[in-house]
Amino acid sequence: MRRRGFTLIELLVVIAIIAVLVALLLPAVQQAREAARRSQCKNNLKQLGLALHNYHEQSNMLPLGNIASAEWGWGASWYIRILPQLDQGPVFNKLNFNGTQPGWAWNGDASGGNNGAALSGVRLGVTVCPSSPLKDMRSAGDYNIAHPQYYGIMGATNGNGFTNPSNRLASVGGCCDSQAAAGIVSGGGSFGPLLGVGFKDLVDGTSTVIVVGESSSPIWSAPLAAGGSKTVDVQGVHGILMGSPTLSSVEGCPGCQFDRQFNLTTVRYSPNAQAVINDVANWPGISDNYGVNKPLNSQHTGSINVLLGDGSVKTINDSINMLTLRQLCTRDDGGAVGDF
Template sequence: LIALLLPAVQQAREAARRSNCKNNLKQIGLAHHNYHDNFKCFPLGVRRDHAGGWGVSWWVGVLPYMDQAPLYNKLNLEVNHSGYVGNGGVANRVTVPLMVCPSSPMTTFTHDTGGGWTLRPHYVGISGATNGNGFTNASIHNEYAYTGCCTSVVAGGIKARGGVLLQNKCISRKDIIDGTTNVIVVSECSNYFWDVSDNPVQVNSNHGWMMGTADSGETGQNRTFNLTTIRYPPNTIDNTLPGVGNNDGPNNGIYSPHVGGVHALLGDGSVRFLSENIDMQTLRRLATRDDGQPLGEF
């Protein structure tokens, strides 16, 4: 009898965890819209700090709207490397529940920032999609080869600027020409990848939730953390693909431990479960705010 009941119990528990994950994204979406109400745009995806060091990611901007105002108030956004060692002591071993998918098998912290332990978030911002049929360079906003630091880890990567969470630029609702119901803002990065030796690898934000970029402007060839450019289908977990790596691959993709697909937060605040078999053309269009193309079913 126990053997018969155990699978049902496990399925019920996973259903509850999956529901919790979906609710996390709904709350993250609400935080983005509250931010927009105050600042008339969504947060910068990542930014460089004033001294040219590693600035912060979009996570920092939405902290006050995720019931994390006390944590936000402890951060010094004027210090050099504000998204890195400058606030390492503040972020050390701090858990933000909305950043964690309860189904994820991965470790919670990365030993990095200023010698401390920083939370690895299980959700990633979408900066756009690589080129494909029906896309012009204008709608992709200057995709380019990723040739900056650590190319041995993430060679062949492409970063696009056609999404909602971008480098050193904030996007407003009026910029989302396709409509907020037709664009992904955030999705999951909550499972392991696999290397050539079939060993599990964590590629989700190797430097934690605060890390942004050290590049100025909207372009640049340095790394950008906590953002990804859609290039591969959901749940593609091959660590050997171009642009994929743990330091920090611009095409790490969207992936989860949930059977069959991943959760995705849309621009209107709703959350959809995207099938891992979704048409790539549809996925690219979902990741692009202004391509002007019909989506089809998803």
Template sequence: MAIQDAFCLVVEREKQRADSPALMAINSICRRKPFDDISALVFLRGFIVIVLRNRLRGFTLVELLVVIAIIGVLIALLLPAVQQAREAARRSQCRNNLKQFGLALHNYHDVHRKFPMGYVDSASANSATRDGGWSWQAMILHQLEQSALFEQIDFTAGPFGGDSVPENVSAVGNSLSAFNCPSDTKPSHAELFTASNNGHVQQIATSSYAGILGSNGPKENPCAAGNSLAANPDQRGLFTANECRRFRDVLDGTSNTACIGEVTWAVSNNQVLFGSVGKGGSANCHTPNKDNVDFPPHRHLRNHKVKLNGPPTDRVFSGFHSLHIGGAHFLFVDGSAHFISENIQHTASAAADPPSDWGIYQRLASIDDGEPVDEF
């Protein structure tokens, strides 16, 4: 209707001339209905006459294929950039999680004048029944603004109590975003079924982070009968069994000592459960058709080889690793978070070797080795 009104304006102007060619052209065009498309613009005596056509021209097959090809090329060019941006965002979130831990640990120290212990180890740690205890992750819940969850936990009982301690069963099933790296593909929960759990299957939230026990840690397989998590006396990390460290104990400097690192999930290897330490003997360590979740929520900097990215394999399953390309994130005692390259200098030292034989990677795990740390 608007187009026809425009024609009427031109017609009124040209009515003064009976022999106006513009008037004759417009009268001819206006008889064609409907007006579907614009095909040309014609200038007549200072006026714009719109010549219309009532047929639409579609895409040819060649044009359609060209458009599809262009879209495909654009997607191929943009997809890697999008993936890199997403991974950068995930790495940033992972680093922020560790910084939250750092702030929580400092607030905990301000209140209690000490850091939380790495984990509560029971008197039966060397026996075949080795039960579980609470870790630093559960102890700092109040400082992570999870006071309700902290108050729910009965710390006089272990986290793996079956139906006998229902409040703890509910507490350890809470999956908190602060304990999960966005790049980690682990399941949010693991199923625990052991004899010490009264025969119950318990859903326990998993974690992407572990405290550092020291430069060298417990025996190769903590789940083997008789192996103690405290078997290696060289536990110089911030988080050890049944012992609380203080700032004054970190003699190497808070900016030179790592305390928490990333770990990834791998079925049939030691895993990390939120807020708890699972210790199992040969009788209840590996259960059929279940994830093996009998492990400590701490790690040591493995002295055999370094593999800081990808899933744990071979002898590094008890060390640190992530799904970030090139390395893993670590929290230092001063509250800073650093991305440590998988190419960091390290040595294949034994537990009995002096700290002077350690590499930079091992020295970062010790609070008082007395050796200088170069740039990492």
């Protein structure tokens, strides 16, 4: 007796059932994958926090936003100082801080001590959010330099600069206008060029001061109505190496002028703000390689991850009150932030 095969209708029914099951299961699988990526992102920040605490234990302060020996030059970033704490001691020992521009990575410029060559090809997974579409390495001439996706927090501003002290939200460092894309640089946070801050200086409490924030998503090349797309990486080509110019000290700020800041940001905009590159009129402080008010953003739906001074990691919703966010980014404003 011959077995009867499936009819066409039966096959179509089976295919339809499989398609429905896939449609139902795929979002759950995607959500599970994103949850794992978000968890890894938070773990990255915890590892950075541990490295910063170990550095602080040895130096009694957090690393400077830049490291340079000359009167003027591009200093190396705070990331460079914690390389030994990130199990990259051999790489750190190859770096030369006696050059006039130790933060310069491009093509072995002698003034930079050829630090680009020492860092070329060195990947630091702990500095990269796995949800990010941005490149973790970028070319600086002949070298491939790691590009971190977490920024040290210099402080915050409400956009009024230092002309109105009552709006500074920082009683120690204050803010100064910056020439970089009409941005504003603050000295009221945890990091700053030539500004050594210790945990004792986080007088608002280490559990209520953001030390490092996530900036792992592209921003808009132009407004959507003008044909823009969300594709721009705001990190410069020097990546993890570059900090800021030596003279960019914000403490006291007498007659100061500011230039670009790398691996640092002064918080000015809400998390995941739909920022547009080089639009000084509407989005001052944001540029493709020298903005000082780079937005905190991520590919995590509706939120970003941040590292607090006590080493804990917190998820901040996009809807956070901006006053609360500014207070969290300022070490000594005295504001009571409550739950956030």
